Amino acid sequence: MAIIVQKFGGTSVANAEKIRRAAKRVTETKEKGFSVVVVASARGQQTDELIADALELHPNPPKREMDQLLSTGEQQTVSLFAMALDAMGYKAISFTGSQIRMMTDSVHTKARIISIDAGRIHRQLEQDKIVIVAGFQGIDENENITTLGRGGSDTTGVALAAALGAKLCEIYTDVDGIYTADPRIYKKAVKMKQISYDEMLELASLGAGVMHPRAIEFGKKYDVTIHVRSSSEDIEGTIITHEVPQMEGVVVTGATIQRDMAKISLIGVGNVPGNAAKVFAHLAKAKVVVHDIIQTEVSSEKANLTFMIGDSDLPSAKEAMEEIKDEVNCQSVFVREDIAEVSVVGVGMRSHYGVAEKMFGALAEAKVNIDSITTSEIRISCAVNENQADKALEAVCNAFELDRPANLRKK
Numbered sequence: 001m002a003i004i005v006q007k008f009g010g011t012s013v014a015n016a017e018k019i020r021r022a023a024k025r026v027t028e029t030k031e032k033g034f035s036v037v038v039v040a041s042a043r044g045q046q047t048d049e050l051i052a053d054a055l056e057l058h059p060n061p062p063k064r065e066m067d068q069l070l071s072t073g074e075q076q077t078v079s080l081f082a083m084a085l086d087a088m089g090y091k092a093i094s095f096t097g098s099q100i101r102m103m104t105d106s107v108h109t110k111a112r113i114i115s116i117d118a119g120r121i122h123r124q125l126e127q128d129k130i131v132i133v134a135g136f137q138g139i140d141e142n143e144n145i146t147t148l149g150r151g152g153s154d155t156t157g158v159a160l161a162a163a164l165g166a167k168l169c170e171i172y173t174d175v176d177g178i179y180t181a182d183p184r185i186y187k188k189a190v191k192m193k194q195i196s197y198d199e200m201l202e203l204a205s206l207g208a209g210v211m212h213p214r215a216i217e218f219g220k221k222y223d224v225t226i227h228v229r230s231s232s233e234d235i236e237g238t239i240i241t242h243e244v245p246q247m248e249g250v251v252v253t254g255a256t257i258q259r260d261m262a263k264i265s266l267i268g269v270g271n272v273p274g275n276a277a278k279v280f281a282h283l284a285k286a287k288v289v290v291h292d293i294i295q296t297e298v299s300s301e302k303a304n305l306t307f308m309i310g311d312s313d314l315p316s317a318k319e320a321m322e323e324i325k326d327e328v329n330c331q332s333v334f335v336r337e338d339i340a341e342v343s344v345v346g347v348g349m350r351s352h353y354g355v356a357e358k359m360f361g362a363l364a365e366a367k368v369n370i371d372s373i374t375t376s377e378i379r380i381s382c383a384v385n386e387n388q389a390d391k392a393l394e395a396v397c398n399a400f401e402l403d404r405p406a407n408l409r410k411k
Contacts, residue, residue, distance in 0.1 A: 005036075010043060104148070110287070180397070265327065265333070
């Protein structure tokens with residue numbers, strides 16, 4: 001039988017009633033003739049509660065012990081989910097990440113998946129069981145429990161779908177699909193029927209919280225179709241899939257605001273080969289995730305090097321830059337924390353001109369000052385003052401008609 005992987009987020013399994021509702025969704029899929037593998041997150045706010053408990057005891061808890069602690073949330077959910085299915089008359093079995101040998105590297109709290117032994121799951125499916133797997137967690141080569149970072153259950157779901165050769169990975173969440181912008185900020189945002197992996201990867205990397213970026217990477221690499229849909233309503237959501245020709249007709253697919261950002265500028269770095277490599281090697285060693293990078297040559301002897309990071313990485317990044325600044329002959333280090341990034345994304349940018357002009361014009365009309373600009377083939381991002389973030393998003397959404405379905409926008 002074809003396999004479908006169904007992932008349920010924390011709000012979808014927050015209490016017994018919601019677990020039963022999710023279990024019913026699983027049994028409906030089973031009755032259609034599919035083998036079903038479920039991936040579940042910790043219930044409700046349990047992960048946040050566990051973090052709060054840890055911080056009450058230790059201001060900077062050891063990351064290995066945090067992984068030990070946080071992995072217990074998902075373990076509870078999958079056991080309860082299996083019990084719910086059993087009460088409905090369906091054979092079910094739950095597994096932790098270590099039990100299915102989801103092997104990761106040893107970077108605690110943000111590990112990356114290396115391999116999955118799908119054999120144990122296949123054997124259970126052959127016995128007509130529904131398999132429930134704890135999301136967000138794995139195990140390293142030394143048998144230490146690891147976690148994949150916030151949103152890691154998405155990654156578990158898509159990675160399992162890839163390893164099992166599944167037909168589809170359904171991501172059930174508290175929203176009914178992917179919108180052109182965050183509807184909590186831009187009230188007129190509309191739901192998209194489909195979006196390409198590349199567009200979704202950009203949006204997820206830029207702060208769209210519906211999907212985890214690494215989950216999209218797995219989907220694209222292993223050709224897993226992803227369906228993001230509501231856990232409370234039986235309606236079609238948004239399909240994430242390969243780019244098709246008609247997608248290029250849509251200039252801008254969506255827009256995002258990424259808050260909780262910081263910008264670090266190294267002023268007057270020695271303008272010689274190798275200095276940039278030293279800076280980013282040092283950041284990598286500190287396990288700092290770098291977003292946008294801008295280097296500007298000031299003179300033949302000096303350059304300015306600027307990069308964006310998440311707020312959570314700021315202490316590590318500051319320490320790393322203090323350690324490296326003399327080695328690269330840096331005159332000073334400037335840190336800005338009151339910053340956000342507004343971005344527009346669309347594969348249609350490859351074949352249409354005027355996108356930058358329209359975006360910058362919309363921000364100027366809204367009196368939003370641009371701090372810096374970065375681009376990719378399908379993205380334009382502007383760093384703006386954090387207190388103007390909502391205004392910036394609304395301005396670009398209106399400019400690109402993101403309140404209308406793609407087929408009704410002006411070409």
